[in-house]
Amino acid sequence: MTTLVVGFGRTGQAVVRALLAAGERVRVAESRPAAALGFDPIAWPGLDVQWGVTGAEYLPGTDLVVPSPGVPRTAPVLVEAVRRGIPVRSEIELAFGRLGCPLVAITGTNGKSTTTTLVGLALARSGQRPFVGGNLGTPLIEALAACPPIAVAEVSSFQLEWVERFRPRVGCLLNVTADHLDRHASFAEYRATKARLFAAQWPDDVAVVNRDDAEAVAAVRGAAARVVTFGWAAVEEGAYVAGDGVVLRLPEWGEERYELAHTRLAGRHNVENVLASVIVARLAGATSAGVQEAIDLVTPLPHRLALVAERAGVRWFDDSKATNVGAAVKSLESFGGRVVLLAGGVDKGGDYAPLARAAAGKVGPALVFGAARDRLAAALEAAGVAVERVDTLDAAVRAAAVSACPGDTVLLAPACSSFDMFADYAARGRAFRAAVEALG
Secondary structure (H helix, E strand, C coil): CEEEEECCCHHHHHHHHHHHHCCCEEEEEECCCHHHHCCCHHHCCCCEEEECCCCHHHCCCCCEEEECCCCCCCCHHHHHHHHHCCCECCHHHHHHHHCCCCEEEEECCCCHHHHHHHHHHHHHHCCCCCEEEECCCCCHHHHHHHCCCCEEEECCHHHHCCCCCCCCCEEEECCCCCCCCCCCCCHHHHHHHHHHHHCCCCCCCEEEEECCCHHHHHHHCCCCCEEEEECCCCCCCEEEEECCEEEEEECCCEEEEEECCCCCCCCHHHHHHHHHHHHHHHHHCCCHHHHHHHHHHCCCCCCCCEEEEEECCEEEEECCCCCCHHHHHHHHHCCCCCEEEEEECECCCCCCHHHHHHHCCCEEEEEEECCCHHHHHHHHHHCCCCEEECCCHHHHHHHHHHHCCCCCEEEECCCCECCCCCCCHHHHHHHHHHHHHCCC
16 A cells, blocks of 8 residues: 655654554655754655655555645645545544544644643543644544553544544534634534544444534534533533632433642633633543643733733733634623723735634733734724734734733734744744833
8 A cells, every 4th residue: 555645744753654664665755845834754765755846646556545734625635635536634533543542632723732731741640641632733543653542632623624534533623713724614614624533433432512603503403423512501411610620421421520729721722721621631531630621720821912021011912823704703802891902914814804803992002913904904994993004023012012911912813824034823822022121
């Protein structure tokens, strides 16, 4: 069997290592030059790699194509593979078929990484040795070498495009709001791709879904698995908010309460992440004590509503990971007072009207920058929000320092991807922190 791996970044390299370890034949096609990836041929002796090509010329003699998540469905090599009847499978599909342990998979537009981290920590605090990764950082296929008793994976819509038998024992859909519409043809297609998480589940599997999100509920409709929901209002079965804690009601254990008094996770959206995590972790085998310890001990992930500084009564928050409108709205909803908003970057094809509605009466001013600044400005101004256009993130930070008053919050919640000015959202977050610290 010969597999063509399209893309030789972190995921592609992990796939190649796993296939070579299994004694299989591998070819690699990478559109970028070798120098761009720092390729060391000594580390990959005898590997058949073609640089600066799409991979279509490699299809003759190929039995399987595994694209990296960054390769769109419309890529000529994938279109041609489908035309020729060559199976195309994502890395998570390949990994699942070879895993010897139960799989927990978590998706959604926002909150995936935090929820995945929480579930993994709860299992670890319960005495298990889980693999925790996927879109979070370590490709799921690397779990094969670790032989864990259970795997917990964050999965993205890009990874779900090419799955067929991918079957999580517990699958979780946190929310569905417009995102990646620069890649998916429509919002309906994006939602349908998220719903593929549940397509192969069996009746004894579990689908965990946010009952307050109509799109998420629609995505799980018709699933064969048992459906367990989370949300803000009390229910007979599922998880909900009660005072300063959350309650889980399941026939297996009756009613359990988990306190939020000591958690370091901030914001309404993180309460929803905890609700989901409690259900997923318990159904995946975590103890109630392990779940509570995870809630108390989890450290907020970088660039996710992280407090950077407090200067002259003004708090500065980095939520650079808010790369879509839905995430930016959740970010704004976390604060009660006046917010000076920093937003901008590369447009992802979404509608900025929900952000404008959330900003009206709360944000003043909004400092917009980057490739999408004019679209952002137009939407915000139409809602009556004061807007100032600036050229760079540094300029936005300096302008925010002038505008903010004691008691205000300065919030970086870009609602856009970072690729016009930065390598990724993390680089943007680091630049924000540096600019704030440079204010003296």
